[in-house]
Amino acid sequence: MSRPVAALMISLFLVSFTFSLPGVTSSVLHRSSSSSSSSRNYRRAHSLGSSYDFDPRDGWTTFNATNLPQNSSSTLESRSNKAKTNSGKAKVGVSDVTDVALKALSKFIGVNITWYTGHDLLNPSCWANSKWTPTDESFVCALTLDGWETKPKCFDFLELCNGPQKCVYARVVDSCAGCAAGSKHVDLTKAAFGQLASLDVGILPIQMRIIDKPGKSEWNEDIWGPPI
Structure with missing residues (x-):
């Protein structure tokens, strides 16, 4: 042959x-x-388009964002008295909004936002018994524990934007015992906050609204936790 x-x-x-x-x-x-x-796109900031106008009739309201660590599990001390666990500059990439756009539910929410890390990620309170634990790379958040009567519910999805061209989605999975009672406060994981701005940023004016959750085919347990 x-x-x-x-x-x-x-x-x-x-x-x-x-x-x-x-x-x-x-x-x-x-x-x-x-x-x-x-x-892939849910891990990156997305754009609403450069000409997008944050109209309150669409469910938007303005609030401030800071980068202080989250609550201590043992005390309700002022967050400003705590030392940072980490700092750094995240790489911010922007994806096409048409790839990741979710339906707005038009809820009016005025809040402050922070980032959290370390032991505060453990045992997210929205689950009674969950084997899943968020990491710094997750896209989830914690809300004020007491006194915020109209706060988003556990497992709601929030859209947060630093201008119309830099937005992220985060799922509510935990409570913030260190946030002042009655305050409208949202803590983001480092990955989510880092897509909006450097972790070294102090106060950041951004907008927020509640949006519909991703569909089953788009669900990513690594960044949002298990579905309910």
């Missing part, structure tokens, strides 16, 4: 062998592609 003919037969055998294992090859490739496309 000539060498070219032998090489051709080997190539045909390999092609045939590959297609005989769809459960191994094609499914693995599909899962990898699907996982990437369903979650």
Whole structure:
């Protein structure tokens, strides 16, 4: 058998062998592609368009954002008296809004926002018993524990924007015992805050509204926790 003919037969055998294992090859490739496309934009800031106007009739209101760490589990001390756990400048990328736009529910909410990390991520209070724990890379938040009567509910999704061209989504999963009672306060994970601004930023004027949750095909447990 000539060498070219032998090489051709080997190539045909390999092609045939590959297609005989769809459960191994094609499914693995599909899962990898699907996982990437369903979650990649939710990890990055998105844009509403440079000409977007934050109209209160659309459910927007203005508030301030600071980058102080979250509550201590043992005291309600002022957040300004706590030392930072970490700082740094996150890389902010902006994705196309049409890839990630979720329906606005037009709730009017005026709040302050902070970021939290470390042990404050443990045991998110929205679950009675959950094996899932947020990380600095999650896109979740904690709300004032007491006195904010109209606060978003556990597992609501919030859209937060630093201008119309830099917005993120975050899911409510925890409470903030260190936030002043009655204050309208939202703590973001570092990844979410870092998409809006550097973690070193002190006060940041941004806008917030409640939005619909992502669909089942888009759900990413790593960044939002398990669905309910």
